[in-house]
Amino acid sequence: MNNEELFQASKEVLVGGVNSPVRAISPYPFFVERSEGARLYDAEGKSYIDYCLAFGPMILGHNNPTVRKAVEERLSNGWCFGTPTEAELEYASLITSTVPNVDKIRCMNTGTEATMTAIRLARGFTGRDKIIKIEGAFHGAHDAVLVKAGSGALTHSVPNSKGIPADVTKNTLLIPYNDLEALERVLKENEGQIAAMITEPAIGNAGCILPKENYLKDAKKILEAHNSLLILDEVITGFRLGQGGAQEYFGVDADIVTMGKIISGGFPIGVMGARHEIMDNITPMGQVYNAGTFNGHPVSIAAGLATLNLIKSTDALSRIADAGNKLQNGLRGILQDMSLNYQVQGIGPMFQVFFNDNPVTDLDEAKNSDDKKFLDYCAKLRDLGVFLPPSQFECCFTSIAHDQEVIDTSLEAFETALKATH
Numbered sequence: 240m241n242n243e244e245l246f247q248a249s250k251e252v253l254v255g256g257v258n259s260p261v262r263a264i265s266p267y268p269f270f271v272e273r274s275e276g277a278r279l280y281d282a283e284g285k286s287y288i289d290y291c292l293a294f295g296p297m298i299l300g301h302n303n304p305t306v307r308k309a310v311e312e313r314l315s316n317g318w319c320f321g322t323p324t325e326a327e328l329e330y331a332s333l334i335t336s337t338v339p340n341v342d343k344i345r346c347m348n349t350g351t352e353a354t355m356t357a358i359r360l361a362r363g364f365t366g367r368d369k370i371i372k373i374e375g376a377f378h379g380a381h382d383a384v385l386v387k388a389g390s391g392a393l394t395h396s397v398p399n400s401k402g403i404p405a406d407v408t409k410n411t412l413l414i415p416y417n418d419l420e421a422l423e424r425v426l427k428e429n430e431g432q433i434a435a436m437i438t439e440p441a442i443g444n445a446g447c448i449l450p451k452e453n454y455l456k457d458a459k460k461i462l463e464a465h466n467s468l469l470i471l472d473e474v475i476t477g478f479r480l481g482q483g484g485a486q487e488y489f490g491v492d493a494d495i496v497t498m499g500k501i502i503s504g505g506f507p508i509g510v511m512g513a514r515h516e517i518m519d520n521i522t523p524m525g526q527v528y529n530a531g532t533f534n535g536h537p538v539s540i541a542a543g544l545a546t547l548n549l550i551k552s553t554d555a556l557s558r559i560a561d562a563g564n565k566l567q568n569g570l571r572g573i574l575q576d577m578s579l580n581y582q583v584q585g586i587g588p589m590f591q592v593f594f595n596d597n598p599v600t601d602l603d604e605a606k607n608s609d610d611k612k613f614l615d616y617c618a619k620l621r622d623l624g625v626f627l628p629p630s631q632f633e634c635c636f637t638s639i640a641h642d643q644e645v646i647d648t649s650l651e652a653f654e655t656a657l658k659a660t661h
């Protein structure tokens with residue numbers, strides 16, 4: 240079957256033909272059969288240079304041989320035990336010795352679980368019910384955070400999901416990103432009731448929006464003054480902006496950190512970590528409940544160890560940053576030559592072009608972008624064999640397989656696609 244036929248058949252048995260809404264590309268998605276390095280190969284044998292990277296995890300490139308070997312070795316000795324394994328100790332030691340303010344971790348299966356549990360932990364630790372969430376940030380698909388959410392929720396116009404009791408979301412207070420006055424005001428209006436603010440350090444789920452200078456540091460100070468915690472959702476930025484993630488990159492100290500995506504090299508994982516006194520409130524030591532049949536799954540841990548060891552022992556992170564910077568600079572040059580004032584926003588390995596004449600600093604400004612034209616640009620790029628995350632409200636990522644040849648080919652395609660759609 241070709242891509243279109245596969246999609247028609249899938250729609251009969253999968254909701255919207257997909258298992259996650261971000262994959263529902265119009266008029267139909269391409270169905271991947273295999274992947275290698277910087278490229279995906281679809282059911283029709285067509286190849287695509289990939290800037291979606293499975294929405295973030297695949298920074299070592301697809302089908303990385305080191306990760307594959309680690310998984311194969313794990314599989315040959317069994318893969319699911321319901322008991323602790325030594326590899327989990329090694330994995331936790333690696334993360335706690337690398338990520339600031341993280342003495343202990345709990346491994347789960349998705350970033351969604353990690354942020355859900357981080358919020359529960361913040362509430363359990365502080366004895367307070369309310370949380371502050373940033374408009375346009377995305378922290379997974381659970382009730383407390385599906386309010387003005389980014390990513391697919393924004394793309395498909397359901398930032399506030401149906402099916403969530405108002406009683407739940409009344410405890411989620413919204414503020415714009417990069418707005419310290421709003422933070423201060425909400426904390427004062429709800430004195431003694433805010434457990435934590437949860438945010439992505441740089442928002443990668445409403446395009447790519449960067450923090451203003453010192454925003455994160457100052458937000459942390461303000462939260463501290465009200466005895467509220469900072470939950471830094473590093474599911475995108477962890478082990479991408481540096482080994483110490485956004486905490487290291489922006490010089491901010493988080494109280495609770497969540498990670499996912501990269502840290503298991505493309506297998507399911509979500510990790511939450513914090514200092515001892517906070518983490519020890521989690522079961523079995525404390526009374527904030529977390530459990531999971533697949534928590535710390537041996538295959539994810541094996542892939543994660545291989546990935547993190549490669550990141551630690553090679554120049555992988557500077558390579559992905561270098562590739563991202565070359566692409567961003569190349570794009571700026573193309574846009575300038577075409578007299579287009581669009582915004583190329585990003586930090587090294589994560590970036591987005593906003594089809595917007597003004598810099599984007601929060602959700603409202605992101606929504607002013609020309610999403611329709613952006614989707615035409617994405618479609619043209621797919622024709623040319625380049626795959627971008629198919630929404631203005633997502634972020635492009637680079638891997639170590641994005642070498643000079645891939646970058647040059649991509650920039651040519653970007654230029655052709657821009658010219659074809661403008």
Ligand SMILES: Cc1ncc(COP(=O)(O)O)c(C=O)c1O
Pocket residue numbers: 294348349350351352354377378379380390439443444472473474475499500508509
């Ligand atoms: C910042 C952030 N947090 C949490 C999540 C949820 O992670 P998962 O899809 O693994 O549940 C995502 C997913 O895109 C994310 O980008």
